[in-house]
Amino acid sequence: MAEVAHAEVGHGDHHDDHHEQSFWSKYIFSTDHKIIGFQYMFTGMAMALIGGYFAYVFRMQLAFPGASIPFWGTLSPAAYNSLVTNHGTIMIFWVAMPVLIAAMGNFLIPLMIGCDDMVFPKVNRLSFQIFLLSAIVLIISFFVPGGGFGGAWTAYPPLSAKAEFNATPFGAPLWLIAVTLEIVAFLLGGINFITTTMNARAKGMKMYDIPIIVWMIVIASILFMCSVGPLVAGAVMLLFDQTMGTAFFDANAGGDPVLWQHLFWFFGHPEVYVVLLPAMGIVGEVTCTFARKKLFAYKLILYSSVGLGILSFFVWAHHQFISGVDPRATYLFTTTTLLISIPVAIIMFAYIATLYGGSIRFTTAMLFGLAFTGEFLLGGVTGIWLGSSGTDIYLHDTYFVLAHFHYTFVPIAIIATFAAIYYWFPKMFGRKMNETWGKIHFWGTIIPFNGIFIPLFILGAGGQHRRIYNYQNFPDLAGADMQDMRVFATVSLIIMLIFQLVFIVNFIVSLKRGEKAGKNPWKANTLEWITESPPPHGNFGATMPEVYRGPYEYSVEGREKDYWPQNEKPEPENR
Amino acid sequence: MAGHNHPSYLKIYIILVVLFAVSVIGPEVAPMFGAYAKAVVLLTAFGIAIWKAYLVCAYFMHLKFEKVYAPYILLACLSLLFVFFFGTATDAMFSNGHNWFKDLDEEAMVKEAEARSYVLNKDSHGDHGDHGHGAHDDHGDEDKAH
Amino acid sequence: MAHQIIATGRSRTGIPTGRLAVWWVIGSEILIFGGLIASYLLNRFNHGPSWSVEAANTNTFIGACNTFWLLTSSLFVVYAHAASERRDAAKTRMWIWLTILLGGFFMGFKTYEYATEIHHGFTLFTSNFWSFYYTATGLHGFHVLCGMVILALIAERDVKHEKNWHRVENIGLYWHFVDIVWIFLFPLMYIAK
Numbered sequence: 001m002a003e004v005a006h007a008e009v010g011h012g013d014h015h016d017d018h019h020e021q022s023f024w025s026k027y028i029f030s031t032d033h034k035i036i037g038f039q040y041m042f043t044g045m046a047m048a049l050i051g052g053y054f055a056y057v058f059r060m061q062l063a064f065p066g067a068s069i070p071f072w073g074t075l076s077p078a079a080y081n082s083l084v085t086n087h088g089t090i091m092i093f094w095v096a097m098p099v100l101i102a103a104m105g106n107f108l109i110p111l112m113i114g115c116d117d118m119v120f121p122k123v124n125r126l127s128f129q130i131f132l133l134s135a136i137v138l139i140i141s142f143f144v145p146g147g148g149f150g151g152a153w154t155a156y157p158p159l160s161a162k163a164e165f166n167a168t169p170f171g172a173p174l175w176l177i178a179v180t181l182e183i184v185a186f187l188l189g190g191i192n193f194i195t196t197t198m199n200a201r202a203k204g205m206k207m208y209d210i211p212i213i214v215w216m217i218v219i220a221s222i223l224f225m226c227s228v229g230p231l232v233a234g235a236v237m238l239l240f241d242q243t244m245g246t247a248f249f250d251a252n253a254g255g256d257p258v259l260w261q262h263l264f265w266f267f268g269h270p271e272v273y274v275v276l277l278p279a280m281g282i283v284g285e286v287t288c289t290f291a292r293k294k295l296f297a298y299k300l301i302l303y304s305s306v307g308l309g310i311l312s313f314f315v316w317a318h319h320q321f322i323s324g325v326d327p328r329a330t331y332l333f334t335t336t337t338l339l340i341s342i343p344v345a346i347i348m349f350a351y352i353a354t355l356y357g358g359s360i361r362f363t364t365a366m367l368f369g370l371a372f373t374g375e376f377l378l379g380g381v382t383g384i385w386l387g388s389s390g391t392d393i394y395l396h397d398t399y400f401v402l403a404h405f406h407y408t409f410v411p412i413a414i415i416a417t418f419a420a421i422y423y424w425f426p427k428m429f430g431r432k433m434n435e436t437w438g439k440i441h442f443w444g445t446i447i448p449f450n451g452i453f454i455p456l457f458i459l460g461a462g463g464q465h466r467r468i469y470n471y472q473n474f475p476d477l478a479g480a481d482m483q484d485m486r487v488f489a490t491v492s493l494i495i496m497l498i499f500q501l502v503f504i505v506n507f508i509v510s511l512k513r514g515e516k517a518g519k520n521p522w523k524a525n526t527l528e529w530i531t532e533s534p535p536p537h538g539n540f541g542a543t544m545p546e547v548y549r550g551p552y553e554y555s556v557e558g559r560e561k562d563y564w565p566q567n568e569k570p571e572p573e574n575r
Numbered sequence: 576m577a578g579h580n581h582p583s584y585l586k587i588y589i590i591l592v593v594l595f596a597v598s599v600i601g602p603e604v605a606p607m608f609g610a611y612a613k614a615v616v617l618l619t620a621f622g623i624a625i626w627k628a629y630l631v632c633a634y635f636m637h638l639k640f641e642k643v644y645a646p647y648i649l650l651a652c653l654s655l656l657f658v659f660f661f662g663t664a665t666d667a668m669f670s671n672g673h674n675w676f677k678d679l680d681e682e683a684m685v686k687e688a689e690a691r692s693y694v695l696n697k698d699s700h701g702d703h704g705d706h707g708h709g710a711h712d713d714h715g716d717e718d719k720a721h
Numbered sequence: 722m723a724h725q726i727i728a729t730g731r732s733r734t735g736i737p738t739g740r741l742a743v744w745w746v747i748g749s750e751i752l753i754f755g756g757l758i759a760s761y762l763l764n765r766f767n768h769g770p771s772w773s774v775e776a777a778n779t780n781t782f783i784g785a786c787n788t789f790w791l792l793t794s795s796l797f798v799v800y801a802h803a804a805s806e807r808r809d810a811a812k813t814r815m816w817i818w819l820t821i822l823l824g825g826f827f828m829g830f831k832t833y834e835y836a837t838e839i840h841h842g843f844t845l846f847t848s849n850f851w852s853f854y855y856t857a858t859g860l861h862g863f864h865v866l867c868g869m870v871i872l873a874l875i876a877e878r879d880v881k882h883e884k885n886w887h888r889v890e891n892i893g894l895y896w897h898f899v900d901i902v903w904i905f906l907f908p909l910m911y912i913a914k
Contacts, residue, residue, distance in 0.1 A: 113730035119738045191745045198729035199738045200645070220736050224747065226655050229752020233760065236856060246845055246852040248760075254679060254768060259760055262663040266756075313658050326665035327673045333662075546729060584803070588796040595792060599785050602912055620908035628901045635799045638895045642735050645744045652748040656755035660762070669762040685772035686849065693775045695840040 029059070031121035032537055034126050037107030038428070043135060044099035045268070048141075048178040051090035052497055054083045063483075065470040077469045078167050081150030084467065088144070088153030089175065092271070093182050094135055096413035101224075102131070102186065104420055105217040107428065111528035112211050114567070116201025116538045117534035118192045127188035134181035141174035149175035152467070153317075154264055157249035157257045160239040173242050180235045183228050190221035203526065203565075208299065209566065211526045211551040215302055216281030223309050224333045227270035234263030245362040247572045251273065258324050272408065273312045276303055279372065279416035280347055286369035287351050287420050287472045288552050289524045291358030292562050295552040297350045302352075304343035311340045313531040322396050325411045330389040337387030344380055348373060361557075363522075364438030367420035371409045371446050379407030400460025403453040411447055418445070425507075426521045430533040431514030437506040444499025451492030455485035523563045526551045531568055591627055598623040607659045722727075743750070743891045747898045750864075754902050757860065758909065761853045763914060775850040776914045779841060781836040784911035787827050791900045794823035798872075798893040805889035810880050813889060817876040822894065824869040831862050854910055864899045868892065 005401035026037060053071075058080055060069040068074050072125050075083075110117055118124045138235065142148040149171040151160035163169035177497065197210070197218045237248040242412055245252035249260045288295040295301070314336040321333075360366070382404040385391040395401060418441075425433050464471075464478045471486075520529040527547070531540050546568040553564040601619025605612040632640040638646050670677045687697055736744070767770050795882055801816035835855075845855045866900075871892050879885040 110728060115731065117726045117728050119726070119729045120742065121726060121730075187749055190748075192744050194745055195738055195742045198734050199736070199741055200731040202735050225749045226752060227650055229652075229749055229754075230659055230756025230759070232753045232858075233756035236757075236762070236860065237852075240845070241855065244845065246856075247849055248852055249677075251677065254684060254764075254771075256677070256764065256767070258665050258668045259763065262659070262667060263756060263760070266662070314662075317662060324666060324672065324675050329665040330663070409895065421891060445671055467640050514656065584796055584799050588792070592789070595785075595788055598908065599781070602914070616913065620912040624904050624908050627904050631901055631904070635795055636894055642732055642900065644736060644741070646746045648744050649751065652751040653755070656752060656759060659756065663759070664766075665764060667760075668766045670767060679768075681768065681770055684768065684848075685774055688771045688774035688850075691842060691847065692739060692774055692778055693843075695774070699898045708760050708801050 021097075029125065030245060031125045032116070033106045033110050033118045033121065034392045034428075035118040036124050037103045037105075037270065039128050040098040040106060040131070040141065041103035041470075044095050045102060045131060047090050047094040047098075047135060048434060050085050051095060052500070054087040054090070055493060056497060057321075058083045058087070059490040061469070062471075063487045065472055078150055079147060079151075080469045081166075081467075082142070082148040082168065082171065085150050085152050085175075086148050088139070088178050089149075089179065090138070091409065091413060092275070093179060095276040096409065097182070098131060099188060099417050100282075100413065100420075101193075101217055101220055102128075102189050104213070104222070104278055104282065104424075105189070107424070108528065109193055109198075109214055109217065111199060111531070112214050112526050112551075113200065113205060114527045114540065114547060115196070116540065116544070119196045119200050120192050122191050123188050125187045128190065130181055130188070131185035134178045134185060138178035141171045144174065145172035146171055150392040154268070155238065156264075157238065157241065157260050158251075161238060161249055163242070173239060176235055176239050176469055177240065180232065180239075183232060183235075186224060187223075187228065190225050193221045194218055194225075202545050202547050206568075209547055209550050211281075212284040212295065212301060213278065213281030213300065216284075216305060217279040219305055219309050220277040223270045223277070223312065224274045224318075225474050227267045227274075227313065230263045231267035234260055241378065244333050250274060258320070261320050261323055262317070265319045266313075269316040270309075270312045273308060275412050276344075276408070277308070279376075279412040280305070282416045282423070283369045283372045284347075284351060284354075285425050285524075285526070286365050287354050287373075288554065289423075290357050290361045290363055290366035290369070291524050292361070292452065292554045293354055293358035293362065294554055295350070296353035296356075298552065299551070301347050303348050304346040308340065308343040308347075311336060311343065313485055315340055315387075318387050318389075318392070327389075334387060334389045338384065339385070341380060348377060351513075353472040358455060363422070364433070364435055364442055365419050365423035367439065367442045368415050371417060371442070372415045375415060375449070376408060376411040376448070379404060379409075379556050380405060393462060394463075397465055398460035398467050401466050402466050403456035403460055406453050406456075410453075414449075415444070418442075421507075423522070424528075425510065425529055426513075427518030427533050428534070429511055429514075430517055431510055432521060433510040433514060435501055441499055441502040441506065444502060445496060448492040448496035449498070452489045452496065455489045458482075459485055473532065492550055523561075525553060525565050527564050527566055530565055582634065584635070587630055591630055594623045594627050598627075601648075733750055737887055739887050739891050740910070741850050744774055746824065747894065750898060750902075754857075754860070757853075757857050758905065761857060761909065763850060764853065771848075772850045773914055775843075775848060778838070778841065778909075779911050779914075780834050780837065781911045783830050784907050787830050787834075788903060788907045789848045790823045790826045790830070791881050791903050793818045795824065795900045799895045802890045802893045805880065805886045808883070809885065810883050813880045815874045817872050817880065817889070821876075824865050824872075828862065828869075831858070844858065854905070856909065857906060861902055864902070868896050868899055872896070 030036065039116060043528070057069055057072045057075060060072075061080060066074070106118070121274055138148075146163075146168045149155075149160075149166065150168050151166040151172060155176070159165045160172060163172065166172055197214055203209070216345045237246070241247040241248050241250065241255075247255045249255045249257045251257055283296060284301065315333060317329060317333040318337045321330050325333075335459065374431065382400070385395055386401060386404055422433055425431070430513050459482050460466075460478075462482055465474070470476045471480060471483070516531050519531065519533060521533075522529070527545055528535070530545060547566045548567055548570055549564065551566055553560045553566075556564055598619050601623075602616050605615040605619075608615045633650075638649075666672055666675075670679055670681070733743060747906035760912040797816050801820065801841060802814050804816055838851075843851050844856075845852055875885075875888045875892055879888050
């Protein structure tokens, strides 16, 4: 273990080395965790634009079937399938994962635990490069003959396994390769996050001094690593089925298509919590800082999220209640599914209890944080009907399911991400974002969001099936009587997308002209706020910080200031 | 890791080789146990595989002397596999379920497999029609090597 | 490298960072191979009679030889680790190259085995048993190949220049893991008939 003993000298004396770096080595091939975090964030944002555009196109088709869609043209059924599939894939694998885990993890973990970089900077860079490659492969797959993969993001065989079923002979394997590459990228990144947090914490930082978001990202990375293995094996099998003609999932030749569903959902359900936990962590940080109050029940939140992680491995078959799983097993999976709402509820209540008696500041970040709590609650509560195998038989594959998981995923991937960006933007770029425009953006996002998905709940409860290209052709599955609500949802979506322009403009203008933030604009405690904004290479200058207390010591009685940075030395008489 | 009192690597290796030999010989001597033949094969094959894996993990990978985190990481991953297996087994492992069945003709699959089997067809006078578990013919291995 | 990253040198758990990461890599690999093996077992239990007829065609002799090569290479790589702790570059390199040699034996026997199976008419597409057989042993063979390449790189780039000694142990852990996977694949594919 001789390699452990390095002298802990900061990077202050190395500054001269880094001045004459070229654009390429500084921003493209950098091993600096902050730059890699930005790379993930901007790639994720670009992919979000593509995913949002896809959503716009197919929602237009649903509202006005057969009409020529502005910025697209007439939508064919095959292209519709391809758009729905890739909208789902992009939003989960190329938006939620990179922005919430990779970007936030990369940017925040070393800063928050008080070290200068990830423990494996080069692996970190490799992870982003593989991720970028996966995004490029996915984008290429839209332009090959037959178009992008059209077998839904869950890729159930036989639809996904045979080109004669999904009509995308090249799109399907490319999609699968892109997803596998993306998984590899996050395995590398996840190992980095976990190892960094386990091993590289600042002096004095004990288990319970770690900010909750770091915990959440680490637990999420562990969940990802532990759940994705069977899917990797399954992806190899499915790729062989698609390209070479094996019959792993072909029932006619002795294979088992339901096996894929198990392999997929054994990953797919923990994946929900993989993206949920970082979002919860962001909201915890934001809520606590702007309530100016100690986080309520830190340890309980922590234990609940660990319990949530463990339970999440026992619920996956609730996605398969009507696809032929043993009805006796559904008892078990119904029970565990309903149980898993308990830890989530505990965390939610802890956040609400944090607000109680605090002096709340309604900054944009706080608004988004509070909106997450409220909107996610709706998403969680509607899950009860889908988790119970009896009601699921009626609701399965209707718009109710769709509205339910969008009520969970949009708060996670959109609302919590905005909270994070508004909150850490000053640290990332040294300037604050404009609060007025931020609030306009907030209301322009939240109200249309509910406008999209509340009608879809009603549609689903009315028995309207999802994945129907044109309701006029399938009177049994989708009726004309509810068409007004589809139009309403589509209009809401367009309004929501237009308001994202406010965010983009605000983001770009604030980069140049925003109010200078200084080191600690929000008066927060965690370690990232003690360094410059933006942090220099090496993060903390010449001396690395030392930690003396937990991250949430706000409004401590008998102190002049209402915050107490983690690294501030205690007064001698307090000891 | 120096300074730990672990047994010599060579000793562990010799145990591993002996175990390995037992696992290879297992199926050959199993018919002698009659009704228990299948159990003997399973025990010598998989019981010994687990034992071997334990020895490699504990001594070659030094897990016995490692900090507690490492074995916990591996055991957690391993236990999740069992979760996956048993959750999936209720339908992927069976041909008939509570209200469904897989339309598969196992008899026909056996016939097909026998028709293309190299071991069964290379000498047609053998009495290799038996396709049960464990009762494996005892003259195949050396012949197959060339 | 212009400078050393402080974070890499810290070790709050007491496990050096590189080794801790290898444990996590192995943990995720357990689930990748485990997912494949679990799928194989589920099918095997479902199609017991026909699959045991198929499995009778696998070559136990070659499988046994390969088990032996990997077991022995595990011993060699642990000797390499022991030598690296004594900072004995010559011995370390020797044991690493012997390990690679045995890995080469493994791959050679594997190639011969695949060739005979294909010659006997058993390809990836013959039936699901053979699909699993080739996928599982192929994925494992790919790991052996990767291990050999990394071992060679460590021997020639690090050990030769007497630096990064901890890498010998880390690649050793990976190599043992690959050995353990084979310890389970061997009875699954070759003995259980």
